[in-house]
Amino acid sequence: MFDLAGIQTGRPNDNFEFCAVTALRSQFTDYAVTGRKTLLPDNITVDGMTAINVQPTQNAVMCGIKLPADLYQNTVGSRNKKGSDGTNARITLRNLHSVINNPSIELAAAQTVDIPGDAANWTADYLNSDYSWIPRITLDNCIPAIIHTPGAKAVVDIHGGKLARVYTNGNGNRCRVTGADIELIPDASGVVYFAADKTLVTGCSWLNPTNGATYTGTLRGSGNEMIGDSAKAPNLPANAFI
16 A cells, blocks of 8 residues: 655656556666567566555556566567467456546556557567467456556456556457446546457446546447446447446
């Protein structure tokens, strides 16, 4: 638990962000020697993060894992071959409870899962190597889950909690959501980020986006519950709901 009593200004931006796991070695390694060939953990688990005494206009976001933007350059990061789902590492994040007092968050400003970068830089070696580090990331009861994975391949499973954002920049990363509330958080201009083409949603409750935003995209899935205003999500298909 992080106690922010007396702290007035968020870092690194208008949001406080506390990170449990980050790839420090990738930041301080002599790449001229290693060639970005660093073995990464096969199994990472983070359980229980939150904050108290957060300023009433500030957010305190619990980030489970933060990775470098050049992860795609490491083609031998895993000790295990990729499985049939294309992954070879496991990340489990449980009970990460952020404090959201400001109903808008800029893109890439603060997130629960942070894998920055650009798929345009991916190489055939990265995509085809059996030992490129490709995680399956499971989030259990994380409130909210802010997923930012444009920079590397990953599969995301979200169970329970609340989903606020899935941003992949169209790189094809898959996301499955079960039993969660979905309350999208926009940026200051009202843009929400939800990779609907690769996100499958089942047994969830759809709430209005925060800050009066409107979601104009679609939804894939079934057995969901609409408890928001349909005018705030006018293009959601009826067959996705009960």
